[in-house]
Amino acid sequence: MGRKNKNKKVQQSNGASGSTEGGKQLSKQVKKEVMDLIKTLLEKCSTPATGGSKDFDDYLNIRDTVEKIRDLQKDICLVPEKRGDKISAFIEWLKSKNVDTSCVDVGEFDGYGYGLQACKDLKENESFLAIPREVMMTAQSARNTCLGPIISEDKILQVMPSVVLALHLLCEKRTTDSYWKPYLDILPQTYNTPLYFTPDDVKYLKGSPAQGDCISQYRNIVRQYAYFYKLFQNDNSVQNLPLKEFFSFDDYRWAVSTVMTRQNQIPTEDGSKMTFALIPLWDMCNHCNGLITTDYNLDKDCSECFALRNFTKGDQIFIFYGARSNAELLVNNGFVYTENEHDRMAVKLGIGKSDPLFNMKSEVLQRCGLQVARNFYLHTGDLPVDSDLLIFLRIFHMDEDTLKSRFSEANAVQIKEELGDLDKVVSVELETNMWTYLETRSTLLLKSYETSVEEDDELLQKKKLSDCERLCVQLRYCEKNILKSTASYASQRKQKLQQSQNQTT
Numbered sequence: 001m002g003r004k005n006k007n008k009k010v011q012q013s014n015g016a017s018g019s020t021e022g023g024k025q026l027s028k029q030v031k032k033e034v035m036d037l038i039k040t041l042l043e044k045c046s047t048p049a050t051g052g053s054k055d056f057d058d059y060l061n062i063r064d065t066v067e068k069i070r071d072l073q074k075d076i077c078l079v080p081e082k083r084g085d086k087i088s089a090f091i092e093w094l095k096s097k098n099v100d101t102s103c104v105d106v107g108e109f110d111g112y113g114y115g116l117q118a119c120k121d122l123k124e125n126e127s128f129l130a131i132p133r134e135v136m137m138t139a140q141s142a143r144n145t146c147l148g149p150i151i152s153e154d155k156i157l158q159v160m161p162s163v164v165l166a167l168h169l170l171c172e173k174r175t176t177d178s179y180w181k182p183y184l185d186i187l188p189q190t191y192n193t194p195l196y197f198t199p200d201d202v203k204y205l206k207g208s209p210a211q212g213d214c215i216s217q218y219r220n221i222v223r224q225y226a227y228f229y230k231l232f233q234n235d236n237s238v239q240n241l242p243l244k245e246f247f248s249f250d251d252y253r254w255a256v257s258t259v260m261t262r263q264n265q266i267p268t269e270d271g272s273k274m275t276f277a278l279i280p281l282w283d284m285c286n287h288c289n290g291l292i293t294t295d296y297n298l299d300k301d302c303s304e305c306f307a308l309r310n311f312t313k314g315d316q317i318f319i320f321y322g323a324r325s326n327a328e329l330l331v332n333n334g335f336v337y338t339e340n341e342h343d344r345m346a347v348k349l350g351i352g353k354s355d356p357l358f359n360m361k362s363e364v365l366q367r368c369g370l371q372v373a374r375n376f377y378l379h380t381g382d383l384p385v386d387s388d389l390l391i392f393l394r395i396f397h398m399d400e401d402t403l404k405s406r407f408s409e410a411n412a413v414q415i416k417e418e419l420g421d422l423d424k425v426v427s428v429e430l431e432t433n434m435w436t437y438l439e440t441r442s443t444l445l446l447k448s449y450e451t452s453v454e455e456d457d458e459l460l461q462k463k464k465l466s467d468c469e470r471l472c473v474q475l476r477y478c479e480k481n482i483l484k485s486t487a488s489y490a491s492q493r494k495q496k497l498q499q500s501q502n503q504t505t
């Protein structure tokens with residue numbers, strides 16, 4: 001397959017090939033400055049996030065150091081190249097590996113970047129793409145490169161295949177005659193993941209649980225970067241690594257974002273476990289609602305993709321990435337999908353230790369597999385409350401008599417049957433309290449944002465926003481709509497209860 005590349009030419013920062021041509025390296029003095037800043041970063045990132053407002057200040061503080069490093073490294077970063085010019089070479093490369101590309105073209109689509117376009121009418125379930133393992137970059141293929149010895153030694157790399165893929169990408173990007181060069185050349189130059197957000201972008205998420213997730217992601221990747229920077233400078237086993245002199249923060253965040261937004265899980269060759277892979281061409285598909293239609297065919301050793309609906313020649317071909325909320329899409333994939341049927345919003349709920357019935361309630365919750373405090377979800381659409389949340393809310397509002405008489409002996413199945421069904425009323429009083437609580441809680445959460453849905457709508461319609469700002473406003477707009485419809489749903493349930501009670505009295 002020709003993928004072993006231990007003695008390949010190294011591509012330097014200015015794109016010149018060969019270890020002696022072009023490409024600046026940092027002077028000893030600058031390297032020392034970077035290393036001092038790296039040590040500062042490791043210290044700053046060593047304390048755990050608190051989940052409070054201090055996290056934003058810590059984020060600014062960490063970012064300040066990262067920006068100093070970026071400034072010192074500006075001459076050693078990879079130089080972005082125009083991907084559009086490289087598409088035909090990429091398709092030729094795939095054809096040379098016997099990939100049938102006759103059903104699809106790569107095209108540019110407003111609001112999506114690049115995507116796949118149907119070259120002919122495709123029927124729902126029709127196979128339109130089969131990508132062999134031979135062209136994929138995987139955590140396994142990384143082991144056949146100069147990264148192999150480091151992966152065998154490093155405990156983090158052994159348990160984090162996504163990080164292996166990111167480093168694999170960077171090493172190949174720095175290798176002029178990489179086997180995957182035609183693929184590397186058509187990858188995006190930049191992303192809208194939180195690693196690219198400015199503090200002002202992050203501020204747009206005030207009130208949203210996603211703000212903390214964005215900050216955590218930034219912090220984790222910075223810590224990872226600092227860890228590997230230090231390792232690459234100090235470890236003798238990395239002498240052959242093309243990254244040793246050229247491992248910039250900008251390049252690492254690019255590689256991590258490439259992996260985050262494009263990776264997929266596939267089985268290893270013997271089918272015994274799963275591994276992570278970048279699947280050329282398949283990873284040009286953008287996301288829409290639907291069902292997962294990509295499968296791995298172990299007999300043919302390729303990833304097969306089937307049309308999730310009928311597509312007419314010229315249509316953009318979408319696939320479904322999985323049931324992810326918009327917050328998850330923003331944090332992990334760098335986009336928000338406003339028509340998302342699976343959108344949901346995380347709300348942290350828990351039984352307080354000061355509740356006199358804490359022990360009884362937590363015992364019943366645990367018996368049916370629910371933690372005493374955790375994230376529950378409010379969903380988009382007509383039914384914002386799922387059975388887990390319903391069970392939690394009912395137990396949360398239960399009195400001692402009901403807990404003792406009806407649930408002290410109940411097993412998980414019985415509890416779920418009794419409490420997970422919307423239409424089974426435990427008692428009118430409990431249900432009224434529960435819906436009142438949910439209405440109040442949703443209304444309060446709405447107030448934690450600095451703007452209203454209407455103001456966000458106006459911002460999205462009228463104001464010129466950067467791509468990242470727009471995504472943050474779109475996300476909080478979607479979340480507020482979920483909260484608004486939850487509050488109104490809870491109020492309607494309460495009214496219905498009152499009406500049915502009036503009718504019976």
Ligand SMILES: C[S@@+](CC[C@H](N)C(=O)[O-])C[C@H]1O[C@@H](n2cnc3c(N)ncnc32)[C@H](O)[C@@H]1O
Nearest residue numbers: 112113114261262283284285286287333334335
């Ligand atoms: C697997 S790649 C798909 C190809 C990508 N558009 C490109 O130009 O290379 C995933 C990325 O495509 C974009 N994307 C996918 N689905 C989208 C959607 N429904 N709306 C907007 N952007 C989308 C996001 O930037 C996401 O990170």
